[in-house]
Amino acid sequence: MQQLKRIFIGRPLKSSEEGNQKLGKLKALAMLSSDALSSVAYGTEQIVLVLTQLSIAAIWYSLPIAAFVLILLLALTLSYRQIIHAYPGGGGAYKVSSDNLGKNAGLVAGGSLLIDYMLTVSVSVSAGAEAITSAVPALYGHQVGISLVIIIILMLMNLRGMSESASFLMIPVYLFVGSITLMIGVGLYKIFTGVIPFKAAASVGTAVPGITMALIFRAFSSGSSSLTGVEAISNAVPFFKKPRARHAAETLAIMALILGAFFAGITFLNYWYGIVPEAKVTVLSQVASHTFGHGFLFYLVQFATAFILAVAANTGFSAFPVLAYNLARDKFLPHNYMDRGDRLGYSNGILTLAIGSGALIVLFNGVTANLIPLYAVGVFIPFTLSQSGMIVKWFKERPKGWFGKSAANFVGALISFAILLILFIYRIKDIWPFFIIMPLVIFIFYKIHDHYHKVAEQLRLEDTDAVLHHFEGATIIVLISNITQVTKAALSYAESIGDYVIAVHVSTDENPGKEKEIQSTFKVDFPDVRFVDVHSNYRSIAKPLVRFTQVISRNALRRNYSTTVLIPQFIPKKHWQQTLHNQTALRLRQAFSHKENIVVATYSYHLKK
């Protein structure tokens, strides 16, 4: 077990080794931008899909809609840059909302993000698996299995530690950036040199009968799925090299620039080429084949797309554990999420995310499309909240240039909120589970918080109160099953700590007469120790023992004695041999562990052979 752990996770790191694990800009871009950048694989397609429900001529509307998405991207980027500087400790929407809009808004943001990170992993991994099965048709039908394998690989990488996985992730991200840049560059060159003629179904400005604002809104809300993931960097500021905030803000700007250029480029090429969505071939793949033909470069784009989608899931693995840590520190999630693993990662957060996203994959049978509306809701709620929070902050603090800053946040908040409204109105059939899950999550947050609060109150020790209770003596109850070397050693120990030692044996109907035999042997061997036999009608020996011990304990308390139950066990020489012995000691410990005024001690006798 330990050795397996070493192989997959690596040697434990000292706490002081943490500094080495910090991210530079190039690594951070690889680590944190794959979610956002990989969105361009489906963003344009989502817009065109909605528009072509009306007619092919409506495709030209994708250009103004894309312009709006770019405005939203600009607003979000400016807003998140401000958040990074205002909150260098990370925490993103949860922290911003909590600080400026109050605890409830923070918890809504935090809860949405927790769910959303799981969806990020599920969506990206399942889309990646679909891309893989499209490339290797022999694997078709095993998408769920492939997705789960990818999740397990990502989980292990993250348990190993951040920096190493970032180095590895640079390959696919920069491969994707390079191949898409090349594709857009070559496409534009071929357009300007006239190699590829204008083939759009209808040029910009053509009147399209039946076009409505509702349709355009829906197309816009679908297209905004390209923006999922832009918040990731603001959550992960503590992982950057110093000066953390500046490095993070610059990384965000670079990422937004690439994302905007890719999205605009792909949407324009799609319009110019006159591409119509097909069931089995993605829009991005059609753009690539129009640009490159069906050669090496086409396959490079396909491969890079599949790869970055699989990698996008990793964004969730870096953001979720930090958010869970922050929620746990504020006592809204179990403390376990604050534990660091051997390699300095927040192991429990990583494991929870892997299990949760794996379950989503299985539940939705690995079909990406059904997850996407939920995913958008989970993203735009914290977007709206964190930007509203920033507006409040500027109004409160009024630093230099606060009006301009708040204007950027205001535009961002407004557009995000508008998208949410559009989603609530036009997508309610897909997003209803959200209205069940969110209140439940908030309820759990409060239940946990309340519990921790009560515990702390009960455990607090006032100085005036800090005087030890003085017991008059100690009663020790030693459990006996046979009379062996273990019994002797345990009784010797019991006499060293106790003023009154009782040996107890439980007899059952299974071995009639055994109690007499044991009793007489005991009297001969240890004449000075009191021996009691308790009879059980069931095979369980725990219940009668607990009942007997409680009686003894009440008597002891009356005499101001403490009560200890001593469970003797022997430890075989080799570890595997432990499984050959009845787990009685373990079961008894469990039976006693919740009894008041009884201390449970285990005496271990070590075998030499």
Next chain:
Amino acid sequence: MQQLKRIFIGRPLKSSEEGNQKLGKLKALAMLSSDALSSVAYGTEQIVLVLTQLSIAAIWYSLPIAAFVLILLLALTLSYRQIIHAYPGGGGAYKVSSDNLGKNAGLVAGGSLLIDYMLTVSVSVSAGAEAITSAVPALYGHQVGISLVIIIILMLMNLRGMSESASFLMIPVYLFVGSITLMIGVGLYKIFTGVIPFKAAASVGTAVPGITMALIFRAFSSGSSSLTGVEAISNAVPFFKKPRARHAAETLAIMALILGAFFAGITFLNYWYGIVPEAKVTVLSQVASHTFGHGFLFYLVQFATAFILAVAANTGFSAFPVLAYNLARDKFLPHNYMDRGDRLGYSNGILTLAIGSGALIVLFNGVTANLIPLYAVGVFIPFTLSQSGMIVKWFKERPKGWFGKSAANFVGALISFAILLILFIYRIKDIWPFFIIMPLVIFIFYKIHDHYHKVAEQLRLEDTDAVLHHFEGATIIVLISNITQVTKAALSYAESIGDYVIAVHVSTDENPGKEKEIQSTFKVDFPDVRFVDVHSNYRSIAKPLVRFTQVISRNALRRNYSTTVLIPQFIPKKHWQQTLHNQTALRLRQAFSHKENIVVATYSYHLKK
């Protein structure tokens, strides 16, 4: 958890309630014969399949081959009746072989049977699942899932207790017996009245070119798979009502009669009707449709067959745990197999069987055919050994009529051994895993036995040796993480049992300065107790604590003091809240549990709110 257990398993039974759980003959037949009887669903088919590899004309050889199988059945039945009377305590081949042929032969028999019972469950359940999917084509492709569900249902029924499941099992077994009896009766009637004419491909005695003894041997060895399961009753004698041996022997005779009649009848009808095996329709199903046409009675036979195949698996569930108990009692398997559950069943045996057979289903992807040769080897090894054992017994004891008795056993042993030889020669491709698994199982048996022997030797206490060691005092090490009510209570307790109390705190790099704070608070609150701070470079607090404790323990030993480590913990009011707290106490207990000369005690502080 406890409530779920109640619903599925039922209320616990007293040991003295065991008498009520005994089986009468009719119930026992239902419980123990389904494995043997259900074999007729494929027995004839296996013979004909081998013969038709040569030509359709060879089918008439199935009649003399069936006659040989019936002779084998007669010999086995006589032999097992004698075993039942000679060994009323049950245990079957394992016991007979151990007693008469020595420990090694017994272990080979026992090991073969353990594996074979798993195969019984896997084969029957997967064949039953195939029958179900044949009846309900919509379920096709889910055989593995259906098989696992059936295994889980059988497991739960057996954990509930024997008698209740036997009552339930009477329905399918008697339904099968009734419908097959009706089928053979109607078939013979229609033949004698001339309604169904003689259509055999070639009548008995026709010369078949190319026929060899090898082919006939192979057909015979395949047909002998009909006899799997006849030993079940001899293993389960203790479950019968008194007089146990007589009831068991009579039940065996009834079962053999039914089995023989069914096998002979189906083989004859198959010959008369001129049926040739088909890929998708079983021979039994063809016989039924020739006899009844495609009406209600045809579907009844199909349904009853599917049902009894599912139920046949239950034979394994009654025999495996008893055999595991016997092996555990003789110290060849872990003692856990001797533990009785709440409902008096040997729960661990039942669980092991369910897991093992489920794994076989998954490994062999639910395909019955591949499992059958292994299954036959697993059956005929103990058959051969137990009958050889009986011959040795008769020669040793020479009771009245010993020569006749040993003759029956001799014929049985000879035919069983011949089948084994045929299997080894003609089926080595399918049965090779047996030659890896068996030596491994025997090796494990001996490893376990050796270990138990050594342990008993080391634990034995001689009278002369039984004097308690007198310690001069007790050192108590109390682990401290914060200064709370728990700390205070634990220290009070520690003073009640100890002569020298030390409080230990571990500080890490995570919270620099915390150790100073805790130290000074501690000095103020508990000035009389020694306080030690141990520093850890890792997040693990267990390792430095163990190291520190071992130093203290060595010093204590030098002064003839005992050493106790006291781990304080608090118990929240509600059980679910336990998960919200760090499992530190548990982890520390584990870290200390294997250290010599250190007793680990847990102080539990109970919260009221």
